[in-house]
Amino acid sequence: MELLWSNKELAAKDIAKIIKEYIGWEKNTTYTVIKRLIDKGAIVREDPGFICKALISKAATQEIETQALLDKLYNGSLSNFIATYLAAKELTSADIAELKKLVNKY
Incomplete structure (x- = not known):
């Protein structure tokens, strides 16, 4: 969420790269968290490019x-x-x- 709050929007693949670098999570783990945040209504993912945006401040x-x-x-x-x-x-x-x-x- 911090990434989206500071960047307004990011592609899911870019989020995965950043999280891998700073936290060490694999891409699948990050995508699972993104999916959970989508399910909770915290973010939205839009095509093309699977662009993620925060829905809650x-x-x-x-x-x-x-x-x-x-x-x-x-x-x-x-x-x-x-x-x-x-x-x-x-x-x-x-x-x-x-x-x-x-x-x-x-």
Whole structure:
């Protein structure tokens, strides 16, 4: 998905070449993942050239995945997540000021 978000569209064969170089997956593995993403509605593959395009934005994916993480680990509670996260961190005064800005903004 990162490849498609940064390139807008790529041929399936080019995706396979890039993934082979960086991750080491064989072409068939990459094509299987592409097929699964098509089946899930995350991407579309168009002819000619089996050009793949993302159907869901990175921001939308992040929102969905963030909510799934909150649901799974914190019973859907953003407050519980923030409390747990902050308990393990030492915040600087700049961090605190930035967090206050964010809370006031939203």
